[in-house]
Amino acid sequence: MNDFTPxxxxxxxxxxxxxxxxxxxxxxxxxNDLYAYGISLGAEKEVVKDAIQDIFLKIYFDKxxxxxxxxxxxxxxxxxxxxxxxxxxxxxxxTSTEISEEVLGFSITTTVLDxxxxxxxxxxxxxxxxxxxxxxxxxxxxxxxxxxxxxxxYEEIAEIMEMAPHAARxxxxxx
Numbered sequence: 001m002n003d004f005t006p007x008x009x010x011x012x013x014x015x016x017x018x019x020x021x022x023x024x025x026x027x028x029x030x031x032n033d034l035y036a037y038g039i040s041l042g043a044e045k046e047v048v049k050d051a052i053q054d055i056f057l058k059i060y061f062d063k064x065x066x067x068x069x070x071x072x073x074x075x076x077x078x079x080x081x082x083x084x085x086x087x088x089x090x091x092x093x094x095t096s097t098e099i100s101e102e103v104l105g106f107s108i109t110t111t112v113l114d115x116x117x118x119x120x121x122x123x124x125x126x127x128x129x130x131x132x133x134x135x136x137x138x139x140x141x142x143x144x145x146x147x148x149x150x151x152x153x154y155e156e157i158a159e160i161m162e163m164a165p166h167a168a169r170x171x172x173x174x175x
Contacts, residue, residue: 051083
């Protein structure tokens with residue numbers, strides 16, 4: 001809840017109690033982050049939209065099962081990744097295509113960074129970032145995205161990426 005204001009904390013309590021207004025607020029609050037993350041994972045736009053809808057519908061209709069959520073953004077990002085992974089895994093299975101360890105290859109494009117790059121330096125920095133990102137593995141890109149773009153803790157990143165917390169910290173720190 002480190003990205004919440006005091007008003008958000010109050011709304012989050014109402015959200016966990018099943019308040020429709022709070023539910024709508026958090027849907028709108030996180031939809032763009034979730035969509036960007038899903039696209040960055042390499043999923044198709046419509047598949048990402050469907051997965052996000054499914055996650056929020058499940059929360060809405062099974063409110064009591066989600067009352068123990070402490071960090072909503074982490075929960076939503078992890079749920080989205082799992083949902084997309086399962087979707088693509090079942091597609092690969094149904095088409096008898098062999099599935100690799102990384103069903104979804106994580107990709108960061110510099111358009112995500114556009115908000116923080118000053119206008120006059122944008123072109124130069126874009127080429128530098130593209131060059132650096134092209135040298136990273138898919139897992140390294142995903143770890144960087146989760147840590148610096150989504151603000152998750154190393155323990156949360158480790159759980160999403162199915163690795164030990166010290167491995168997540170090491171993966172990010174050696175970059």
